[in-house]
Amino acid sequence: MKLKVISALFVASMVLNVQASADQYVSGFKNYQQAFQGDAAMAHAFKTYLSEIDKLERQYGYIGAELPLPPLQEVVPGVYVMVGSMIWHNPTNYGLNNNLAFAVFDDGVFVFNAGANPAIAYTLHQRIKRITHKPVKWVAVENSQGHAYLGASYWVDVGVKNLYASARANADFADAFDYIKDEWSRAVGHEITGKARNVTDKFTTFNERLTIDVGGGEVVELIDFGPGHTPGSAAMYIPSRKVIHTGDLAFNERMLAFFPYTYTLGWIDSYKKFIATIPPDTKVIPGHGTPTDMKTAEKQTLGYLTFLHREVEKVVAKEGRQKDVEAIDQSAYKDRPVYEQTHQHNAVHVYKELTGGDF
Numbered sequence: 001m002k003l004k005v006i007s008a009l010f011v012a013s014m015v016l017n018v019q020a021s022a023d024q025y026v027s028g029f030k031n032y033q034q035a036f037q038g039d040a041a042m043a044h045a046f047k048t049y050l051s052e053i054d055k056l057e058r059q060y061g062y063i064g065a066e067l068p069l070p071p072l073q074e075v076v077p078g079v080y081v082m083v084g085s086m087i088w089h090n091p092t093n094y095g096l097n098n099n100l101a102f103a104v105f106d107d108g109v110f111v112f113n114a115g116a117n118p119a120i121a122y123t124l125h126q127r128i129k130r131i132t133h134k135p136v137k138w139v140a141v142e143n144s145q146g147h148a149y150l151g152a153s154y155w156v157d158v159g160v161k162n163l164y165a166s167a168r169a170n171a172d173f174a175d176a177f178d179y180i181k182d183e184w185s186r187a188v189g190h191e192i193t194g195k196a197r198n199v200t201d202k203f204t205t206f207n208e209r210l211t212i213d214v215g216g217g218e219v220v221e222l223i224d225f226g227p228g229h230t231p232g233s234a235a236m237y238i239p240s241r242k243v244i245h246t247g248d249l250a251f252n253e254r255m256l257a258f259f260p261y262t263y264t265l266g267w268i269d270s271y272k273k274f275i276a277t278i279p280p281d282t283k284v285i286p287g288h289g290t291p292t293d294m295k296t297a298e299k300q301t302l303g304y305l306t307f308l309h310r311e312v313e314k315v316v317a318k319e320g321r322q323k324d325v326e327a328i329d330q331s332a333y334k335d336r337p338v339y340e341q342t343h344q345h346n347a348v349h350v351y352k353e354l355t356g357g358d359f
């Protein structure tokens with residue numbers, strides 16, 4: 001009887017609109033409960049409903065419909081990317097505003113980026129299953145940001161044992177988990193973010209480089225090229241397929257956005273190290289924007305960073321003020337998504353780094 005109720009509840013909740021909030025679940029169920037007041041067995045089932053749902057969600061990682069996320073693109077044979085929205089994370093993109101990728105190997109599937117919530121992770125997982133019957137065996141995250149990490153508990157729940165992050169990113173995410181989850185819940189939705197748990201203790205961490213044997217004579221190299229957009233990060237490099245997912249080391253199309261933890265001087269050095277390490281004919285899946293080649297990624301990322309440094313240095317040399325920094329002509333980049341929300345702030349950020357202080 002109990003199992004039957006559980007599976008009936010599971011099916012019912014699959015059919016229910018998954019975007020109904022937890023509160024709507026509860027209130028809807030209370031109404032339902034009233035209609036069955038005289039039935040003791042049903043009353044018991046209702047009482048245990050919430051704990052059953054919780055248990056099931058821990059087993060399946062997420063219960064609900066697939067999200068209408070963008071189609072997969074095959075970048076090189078067997079390596080796919082789901083290119084995220086180039087605007088800010090919000091309910092219309094479900095928090096998918098970075099690039100999720102996966103690679104199919106002899107021994108299984110390697111996923112790069114856990115997604116911004118369990119619903120995104122689940123949706124990616126369903127897409128993977130339509131391409132290969134091989135299980136997801138490895139999951140790595142690009143950095144400590146919500147869209148890299150918050151879906152990780154889904155992958156743990158569905159049985160993935162090998163999870164990887166740079167040591168610094170893992171520590172930063174563990175420290176800020178409550179804050180990050182709260183911020184992404186408010187921006188994207190409590191319903192799809194709410195079940196994310198902190199699973200940083202399940203991660204294998206590395207400094208600089210970790211080589212993972214993925215079968216068939218192939219390896220995945222996880223590389224932290226150094227601080228930049230975030231203090232710790234990972235790139236997924238697959239030498240045999242000539243492809244790298246750089247995480248937020250490289251941007252394409254979309255404007256670079258600097259956060260309080262961004263260190264642009266370090267970013268330039270890390271980018272140069274990346275260019276010196278990775279062969280020039282490698283395909284690049286950037287952290288944001290569409291897949292491209294090494295030259296374009298360099299122009300779009302290092303090109304902007306060096307341009308902005310040069311221009312801010314001129315202002316510093318003339319002992320300029322905040323308004324002078326904000327007035328730097330960045331119009332060459334005006335067609336890049338989120339330009340209006342980032343360019344002046346980016347310039348001020350660089351000024352503070354160069355001068356070591358405020359205005």
Ligand SMILES: [Zn+2]
Pocket residue numbers: 098145147248287
């Ligand atoms: Zn990002």
